[in-house]
Amino acid sequence: MAAGRRRRGVLAGTVRWTILLGAAIGLSFPFLWMLITSFKRSSDLYNLENSPFLFHEPPTLEHIRLLLQETLFLRWLWNTTLAGVCVVAITLLLAVPAAYALARLAGPWGERLGIAIFLTYLVPPTLLFIPLSRVVAALGIQDTLWSIIVVYPSFTIPFSTWLLMGFFKSIPRELEDAAMVDGLTRFQSFLRLVVPISTSGILTVVIFSFTLVTQEFVYALTFISSAANQTVGVGVPIYLVRGDVYYWGSLMAACLIASVPTGVVYNIFLDRFIAGFTFGSVK
Amino acid sequence: MGMRRQRWLGPAMLLPAIFYVVALVGVPFLLAFYYAVGDVKVGSTDYHFVGLHNFASVLENPAFRRALQNSIVFTFCSQVLVLIGGNVLAIVLKEAFRGRRLLRFLILLPWVAPVSIGTIGWKWLLDSLYSVINWTLIHLHLVDKFSPPMWLGQPTLAMISVILVHTWHVLPFSTVILLAGWTAIPKDIPEAAAVDGAGYFRTLFQVTIPMLLPIINVALLFGTVFTFTDMTVIYILTRGGPYDTTQVLPSMAFFTGILGSDLAEGAAISIFLLPVLVLVAWRMLRTAHRTEMA
Numbered sequence: 272m273a274a275g276r277r278r279r280g281v282l283a284g285t286v287r288w289t290i291l292l293g294a295a296i297g298l299s300f301p302f303l304w305m306l307i308t309s310f311k312r313s314s315d316l317y318n319l320e321n322s323p324f325l326f327h328e329p330p331t332l333e334h335i336r337l338l339l340q341e342t343l344f345l346r347w348l349w350n351t352t353l354a355g356v357c358v359v360a361i362t363l364l365l366a367v368p369a370a371y372a373l374a375r376l377a378g379p380w381g382e383r384l385g386i387a388i389f390l391t392y393l394v395p396p397t398l399l400f401i402p403l404s405r406v407v408a409a410l411g412i413q414d415t416l417w418s419i420i421v422v423y424p425s426f427t428i429p430f431s432t433w434l435l436m437g438f439f440k441s442i443p444r445e446l447e448d449a450a451m452v453d454g455l456t457r458f459q460s461f462l463r464l465v466v467p468i469s470t471s472g473i474l475t476v477v478i479f480s481f482t483l484v485t486q487e488f489v490y491a492l493t494f495i496s497s498a499a500n501q502t503v504g505v506g507v508p509i510y511l512v513r514g515d516v517y518y519w520g521s522l523m524a525a526c527l528i529a530s531v532p533t534g535v536v537y538n539i540f541l542d543r544f545i546a547g548f549t550f551g552s553v554k
Numbered sequence: 555m556g557m558r559r560q561r562w563l564g565p566a567m568l569l570p571a572i573f574y575v576v577a578l579v580g581v582p583f584l585l586a587f588y589y590a591v592g593d594v595k596v597g598s599t600d601y602h603f604v605g606l607h608n609f610a611s612v613l614e615n616p617a618f619r620r621a622l623q624n625s626i627v628f629t630f631c632s633q634v635l636v637l638i639g640g641n642v643l644a645i646v647l648k649e650a651f652r653g654r655r656l657l658r659f660l661i662l663l664p665w666v667a668p669v670s671i672g673t674i675g676w677k678w679l680l681d682s683l684y685s686v687i688n689w690t691l692i693h694l695h696l697v698d699k700f701s702p703p704m705w706l707g708q709p710t711l712a713m714i715s716v717i718l719v720h721t722w723h724v725l726p727f728s729t730v731i732l733l734a735g736w737t738a739i740p741k742d743i744p745e746a747a748a749v750d751g752a753g754y755f756r757t758l759f760q761v762t763i764p765m766l767l768p769i770i771n772v773a774l775l776f777g778t779v780f781t782f783t784d785m786t787v788i789y790i791l792t793r794g795g796p797y798d799t800t801q802v803l804p805s806m807a808f809f810t811g812i813l814g815s816d817l818a819e820g821a822a823i824s825i826f827l828l829p830v831l832v833l834v835a836w837r838m839l840r841t842a843h844r845t846e847m848a
Contacts, residue, residue: 369567
């Protein structure tokens with residue numbers, strides 16, 4: 272009986288670790304493959320006789336040199352950073368006060384309005400891109416970085432407002448009440464008390480909005496047609512291909528450089544984003 | 555004085571955000587309908603009301619019907635795979651163990667890395683000549699060396715490829731949501747069932763999964779929206795090809811409305827996304843309402 276249970280325990284452990292390792296290697300394999308491809312010489316890469324898993328010639332930095340010196344890659348990274356900073360700024364400026372108003376000042380309507388705002392996050396770019404392309408043209412910002420700087424907050428604001436609303440609600444009301452008794456106005460107590468103790472919630476929103484700029488594809492593809500004005504998420508998959516020729520070494524190096532930092536940072540904050548998605552249906 | 559100031563403070567803090575979202579989501583949303591019942595083209599300001607003409611012409615187009623069917627297949631298959639895979643991964647990830655953080659990070663990479671970039675990685679893995687997957691299959695003698703599978707060049711394989719790559723991308727997201735549900739289950743309930751003599755799978759299907767239904771619902775709702783409305787994987791892997799056989803509604807709307815300059819017909823195509831969105835929003839409101847009540 273005991274031996275049977277132990278055997279079953281060992282079996283369960285083996286199954287569990289097989290799934291875990293299989294999933295971890297399987298799901299991250301494309302990234303591992305980017306790493307291998309980035310450092311392989313083209314003559315090795317494109318020799319069908321060679322095993323793709325091994326280095327038959329010494330590793331090379333040629334693909335990375337080509338990427339950094341002869342493509343627009345650094346420009347795209349810069350564009351992404353610039354757009355990211357602007358989108359974060361707009362998002363914070365609008366979402367932080369809105370979330371506070373919903374949490375504290377809107378009364379029983381706060382929660383419902385919050386849900387309504389959150390639902391707009393579900394309206395997908397693929398439903399809006401056609402009319403928005405005209406709006407962007409009417410504003411005279413088509414084919415510039417401004418087009419995405421203006422449009423991206425339309426989905427970072429709803430999600431951020433929703434996340435921050437939950438965050439502000441968890442702060443005890445007494446804190447502001449006491450400050451207001453001491454002569455601060457509501458707005459002053461919001462700025463001087465609530466915002467400083469909400470740093471971690473605000474940081475979550477910063478990370479969410481910034482990584483979204485690196486991840487978005489559809490709007491950037493729609494609004495921006497010059498390679499030089501692109502972000503890294505469209506530039507790499509679309510404009511690193513010349514004609515029909517794929518420079519796989521440089522392309523994979525670009526993928527690796529663009530995805531791993533975003534991935535690491537996003538991963539750290541992921542649990543907090545998820546809390547926003549689950550509506551508290553997990554208690 | 556203080557009270558009077560408070561009355562305008564709420565709206566003053568809230569309205570800029572609402573205005574922004576209305577201007578860039580609400581207005582374009584209505585414009586999409588306006589375009590779909592008119593004859594707008596890129597570069598012209600003329601507008602004539604044409605009623606349901608665009609919808610009728612779209613529905614007559616066999617390529618559209620194919621795209622609609624593909625969208626349903628694409629969403630359904632990937633969501634089935636994601637729910638099974640996500641729950642399995644949540645079960646193996648829920649307990650603490652050494653190296654959990656690293657394994658979790660590796661499992662989450664497909665979601666946290668930019669999707670367009672992950673997909674171009676797959677394009678290399680599925681390359682017609684240098685595919686490492688084909689190399690491995692050939693050396694395991696699973697496929698013929700002289701006619702390896704053309705993952706992106708043959709209609710059925712291309713459809714399977716885009717479904718699998720999309721599943722690869724959204725699986726980690728559902729895993730994390732489901733994981734939140736799995737870790738919230740009090741340990742003693744499944745244990746009590748086991749003491750009563752129920753086996754692992756009986757406990758799983760009769761006790762645990764019913765308790766998880768609310769969170770499975772949430773994972774499914776978001777998964778459906780993210781899948782049904784997405785075109786990134788398909789645009790990068792196949793561009794809807796070969797011969798439009800992997801085209802879905804969003805990618806077809808893009809090719810028609812943006813690249814083909816037929817704004818009206820493109821808008822009509824993307825409006826077909828709406829029924830699913832309305833359904834999801836309605837289910838989500840019910841979920842939110844129920845947790846508000848609880």
